[in-house]
Amino acid sequence: MKGQIVKISSDLHFVSFENQIYPCKCRGLFRKEHILPVVGDYVLFHKDKKIIEEVLPRKNVFQRPKVSNIDQAFLVTSLKLPDFSLNLLDKFISLMEIHHVKPIICITKRDLLTEEELNPIRDALKYYEEIGYTVLYNTDLDLIKSLLKNKTSVFTGQTGAGKSTLLNKLNPDWNLEVGDVSVALGRGKHTTRVVELFSLFDGKVMDTPGFSSLDLSEYSKEEIRDSFVEFQNYPCLYKDCMHTKEEECVVKKAVLENHILESRYLNYLNFIGEDSNEN
Ligand SMILES: Nc1nc2c(ncn2[C@@H]2O[C@H](COP(=O)(O)OP(=O)(O)O)[C@@H](O)[C@H]2O)c(=O)[nH]1
Numbered sequence: 070m071k072g073q074i075v076k077i078s079s080d081l082h083f084v085s086f087e088n089q090i091y092p093c094k095c096r097g098l099f100r101k102e103h104i105l106p107v108v109g110d111y112v113l114f115h116k117d118k119k120i121i122e123e124v125l126p127r128k129n130v131f132q133r134p135k136v137s138n139i140d141q142a143f144l145v146t147s148l149k150l151p152d153f154s155l156n157l158l159d160k161f162i163s164l165m166e167i168h169h170v171k172p173i174i175c176i177t178k179r180d181l182l183t184e185e186e187l188n189p190i191r192d193a194l195k196y197y198e199e200i201g202y203t204v205l206y207n208t209d210l211d212l213i214k215s216l217l218k219n220k221t222s223v224f225t226g227q228t229g230a231g232k233s234t235l236l237n238k239l240n241p242d243w244n245l246e247v248g249d250v251s252v253a254l255g256r257g258k259h260t261t262r263v264v265e266l267f268s269l270f271d272g273k274v275m276d277t278p279g280f281s282s283l284d285l286s287e288y289s290k291e292e293i294r295d296s297f298v299e300f301q302n303y304p305c306l307y308k309d310c311m312h313t314k315e316e317e318c319v320v321k322k323a324v325l326e327n328h329i330l331e332s333r334y335l336n337y338l339n340f341i342g343e344d345s346n347e348n
């Protein structure tokens with residue numbers, strides 16, 4: 070049988086298969102071969118013996134939280150409290166692109182901004198749509214539900230952005246703890262928690278604060294460059310152009326001509342350590 074690990078508790082691995090959960094142990098061989106299953110792993114398992122026999126190849130794997138085979142990430146991004154940050158949004162997008170996870174931009178707290186305040190942000194978001202990303206609001210519940218189908222999704226974003234609120238709306242049965250922003254921003258509260266994939270609308274989802282203390286420094290400059298997907302539309306003369314000090318760089322030209330959003334380019338420089346300014 071092929072199932073997916075949805076939770077791990079000491080040596081019990083909870084495997085989901087055809088809407089049932091089977092608590093399984095691993096073959097003894099795993100320990101010897103240093104095979105460490107994580108939540109999200111697709112496995113071949115024996116339903117009656119409750120033994121996991123094989124961990125299937127992973128599409129991706131994250132270390133913190135320890136999860137694998139994530140198809141898409143809802144980047145829950147608040148417009149206010151906490152303030153909207155293109156730097157943070159770009160960081161999440163890069164992290165997901167590097168891991169081959171599809172980013173979906175999910176905007177929250179639209180109700181806290183006036184139309185006037187919203188307009189410049191709307192312009193920026195239009196750019197993200199133009200380069201291929203889905204942008205939606207936390208009020209688009211039917212759309213979100215339809216996107217969950219047959220996928221393994223994570224909801225990630227800053228503490229206080231509204232992840233738990235949204236998941237509770239999608240599934241009132243969960244009753245996830247909704248944080249008081251002022252307390253939650255004080256850090257350190259929900260950091261250690263069991264990672265679990267929940268079934269929802271024919272898909273699997275996870276609410277995680279785990280990706281929120283983001284640091285791209287463990288990735289190479291080339292990986293970060295390639296995570297800015299729209300740069301690939303502007304092939305530079307030098308194939309390995311980093312779009313920094315090179316002359317005749319087509320990407321830099323596109324930034325100057327407003328074909329590439331300037332904040333994206335500046336954030337790129339920021340992430341590869343060529344510039345210390347945030348924006
Ligand atoms: N005004 C407004 N408040 C929201 C919205 N979404 C969430 N909140 C509030 O933001 C706070 C943090 O929400 P929570 O879901 O705990 O954020 P999480 O840390 O990302 O899980 C709570 O007080 C929510 O009631 C929204 O769309 N509009």
Ligand SMILES: [Mg+2]
Pocket residue numbers: 232233234246247248276
């Ligand atoms: Mg939460």
Ligand SMILES: [Zn+2]
Pocket residue numbers: 305310311312313315317318319320321
């Ligand atoms: Zn270039």
